[in-house]
Amino acid sequence: DTAFALMDSSAIDRASEIDLVRALRINVLVEEGRLDEALADDQFIQQNKAPNGLTQFAASQAAWMTGDIVRARRLLDGAIEQLSAFDAFNATPFVRAASALLALANGDTERAKADIEASIVRGGGAGMWDQIWLARAQAWLQVAAGRPHDGIATMLKGVQAGIETSHYGWSVLALHDAVAWGAASVVAEQFRPLRDLIHGAPLMECLADSAIALASENFDSTRQHINTLLNLGSRWHAGVVSAGLALALRERDHVQARRAATAALIWLPAGTPQVSAVRELALSDRRIDVLREALHGRADREIADTLFLSVRTVSNHLGAAYASLDLAGRAELLELFAPRGTASPGGRPSRLPST
Numbered sequence: 001d002t003a004f005a006l007m008d009s010s011a012i013d014r015a016s017e018i019d020l021v022r023a024l025r026i027n028v029l030v031e032e033g034r035l036d037e038a039l040a041d042d043q044f045i046q047q048n049k050a051p052n053g054l055t056q057f058a059a060s061q062a063a064w065m066t067g068d069i070v071r072a073r074r075l076l077d078g079a080i081e082q083l084s085a086f087d088a089f090n091a092t093p094f095v096r097a098a099s100a101l102l103a104l105a106n107g108d109t110e111r112a113k114a115d116i117e118a119s120i121v122r123g124g125g126a127g128m129w130d131q132i133w134l135a136r137a138q139a140w141l142q143v144a145a146g147r148p149h150d151g152i153a154t155m156l157k158g159v160q161a162g163i164e165t166s167h168y169g170w171s172v173l174a175l176h177d178a179v180a181w182g183a184a185s186v187v188a189e190q191f192r193p194l195r196d197l198i199h200g201a202p203l204m205e206c207l208a209d210s211a212i213a214l215a216s217e218n219f220d221s222t223r224q225h226i227n228t229l230l231n232l233g234s235r236w237h238a239g240v241v242s243a244g245l246a247l248a249l250r251e252r253d254h255v256q257a258r259r260a261a262t263a264a265l266i267w268l269p270a271g272t273p274q275v276s277a278v279r280e281l282a283l284s285d286r287r288i289d290v291l292r293e294a295l296h297g298r299a300d301r302e303i304a305d306t307l308f309l310s311v312r313t314v315s316n317h318l319g320a321a322y323a324s325l326d327l328a329g330r331a332e333l334l335e336l337f338a339p340r341g342t343a344s345p346g347g348r349p350s351r352l353p354s355t
Contacts, residue, residue, distance in 0.1 A: 053082035107271025188215030239267030
């Protein structure tokens with residue numbers, strides 16, 4: 001707020017400094033779970049002709065969390081373009097690492113490898129921010145290659161570097177990835193000492209608490225945290241926790257595990273490494289596609305036209321999904337899995353069921 005006042009008084013007038021201040025403001029809004037406000041700055045991004053690579057990078061993280069991967073990619077590509085021409089703070093290494101994560105979320109391994117290489121060439125790993133983002137990208141790549149244990153080890157190294165340099169918010173985001181890889185207990189050990197350091201940042205607190213609840217096998221509390229994440233607008237993190245919940249329940253309650261795995265695949269991009277471990281627990285990809293359309297309030301005929309299926313095939317997919325998930329019908333489907341902003345019956349918030 002002080003920096004914004006200085007901007008208004010022209011005490012800060014260099015374009016690079018204004019870009020940094022706006023980016024930091026968006027980052028704080030993200031950590032507080034005020035994603036809509038963070039994305040409101042996107043209008044400024046589109047209108048501003050000055051260098052704004054950091055601002056676009058920060059806004060891309062908010063878009064990513066809400067599940068708008070297309071917007072996140074547009075913003076990140078814009079950031080890379082801006083920073084290639086003007087990079088006063090040597091931000092290119094961690095922005096390219098973030099781009100690698102988004103590429104992996106879309107299943108584009110080759111783009112991810114190219115982004116990681118570009119990050120390293122530009123000095124990735126040397127700066128404080130670079131270490132967290134580069135380790136995160138490398139960890140995702142290892143998990144995507146079927147090496148989750150290596151990925152978790154790589155992630156923990158990057159998180160440790162972040163904690164040592166007091167970058168707690170980004171450390172929390174990196175650490176939370178491993179919840180979906182069956183490492184909730186390891187993650188919880190790291191989160192417990194971090195918990196007091198992120199006090200006052202609701203989104204970060206919820207990420208820590210969800211991992212701790214999952215590691216403690218407090219599954220009702222875990223579901224409550226998933227609901228909180230949805231209410232904060234972060235479908236991404238709700239999906240990550242749901243994937244971790246599915247892994248924890250797979251030997252205990254097959255229906256609940258299938259529901260959690262299905263939620264993860266609904267809320268996360270299909271290519272992301274976070275869903276690879278739970279794909280076999282969830283419904284088929286085609287049924288997930290049908291459910292996504294139904295959750296946006298589309299009738300069977302509209303779903304059929306969108307997915308190039310017959311109405312009977314859509315009806316059969318929905319019926320099989322209801323049976324597999326032990327749901328009474330579309331009303332209960334909307335009640336349990338509707339994305340934030342989609343009205344569910346009776347105006348009740350969307351939520352995962354308690355046992």
